[in-house]
Amino acid sequence: QVQLQQSGPGLVKPSQTLSLTCAISGDSVSSNSAAWNWIRQSPSRGLEWLGRTYYRSKWYNDYAVSVKSRITINPDTSKNQFSLQLNSVTPEDTAVYYCARDEVAVAGHAFDIWGQGTMVTVSS
Amino acid sequence: EIVLTQSPATLSLSPGERATLSCRASQSVSSYLAWYQQKPGQAPRLLIYDASNRATGIPARFSGSGSGTDFTLTISSLEPEDFAVYYCQQRSNWPPAYTFGQGTKLEIK
Numbered sequence: 424q425v426q427l428q429q430s431g432p433g434l435v436k437p438s439q440t441l442s443l444t445c446a447i448s449g450d451s452v453s454s455n456s457a458a459w460n461w462i463r464q465s466p467s468r469g470l471e472w473l474g475r476t477y478y479r480s481k482w483y484n485d486y487a488v489s490v491k492s493r494i495t496i497n498p499d500t501s502k503n504q505f506s507l508q509l510n511s512v513t514p515e516d517t518a519v520y521y522c523a524r525d526e527v528a529v530a531g532h533a534f535d536i537w538g539q540g541t542m543v544t545v546s547s
Numbered sequence: 548e549i550v551l552t553q554s555p556a557t558l559s560l561s562p563g564e565r566a567t568l569s570c571r572a573s574q575s576v577s578s579y580l581a582w583y584q585q586k587p588g589q590a591p592r593l594l595i596y597d598a599s600n601r602a603t604g605i606p607a608r609f610s611g612s613g614s615g616t617d618f619t620l621t622i623s624s625l626e627p628e629d630f631a632v633y634y635c636q637q638r639s640n641w642p643p644a645y646t647f648g649q650g651t652k653l654e655i656k
Contacts, residue, residue, distance in 0.1 A: 460645075469649050469650065470634060471647070472645035472646065472647070485642070485643040485644075487644060488548075488644075521590055523590075529603070530581075530593060530596045530602055531596040532579045532581070532596070532597070532638035532645075533581035533593050533596035533602075533636065533638075534583075534636070535593045535596070535603075537591060537592075539590065540590050
């Protein structure tokens with residue numbers, strides 16, 4: 424049974440960096456058929472995909488245009504997890520952040536496993 | 548960017564009735580369309596992927612259809628636990644990106 428467990432602070436100051444981690448159990452961050460994603464949800468922006476990391480003989484990343492200049496997603500193979508860093512945050516980055524798996528072999532191009540969500544508030 | 552438009556915004560029905568939810572894409576997404584159910588305080592739950600395939604453990608009363616730009620999620624006979632918000636989602640190949648619709652709230656009439 425695949426599970427994703429998120430961790431990280433719920434409060435970040437404006438202009439600082441938002442950092443979250445997603446620990447994977449039951450699958451591998453180095454899987455050759457899965458991609459590991461970050462998605463956020465807010466009342467103003469709805470569900471918004473932020474980016475992903477995946478391994479296909481080497482590591483790849485894709486990022487949403489809206490955050491491309493501020494985002495980094497990194498895999499950590501030693502801990503079987505992946506992380507999100509979002510720089511220079513503003514109150515508009517306040518949202519519930521989710522990690523999610525995209526496994527083509529199981530669910531096409533959809534997110535079949537989700538983390539529990541982390542409410543992140545950007546405020547001084 | 549491909550925009551997904553869901554209708555109606557709110558659907559009021561009674562248990563036992565049939566629900567039909569629509570998702571329209573601004574350009575063709577082939578069959579790369581998924582549907583999710585979300586309840587308050589929970590992460591979205593995958594129902595349908597690749598337009599018409601039920602995800603693992605999803606009851607047969609949920610079905611999806613469509614291709615290209617017009618898609619439908621049908622719930623054949625509503626159970627009390629089906630009242631929630633439903634989202635559609637697509638994946639585009641280039642640039643790689645995923646977008647979601649704005650959601651349809653299915654409420655008890």
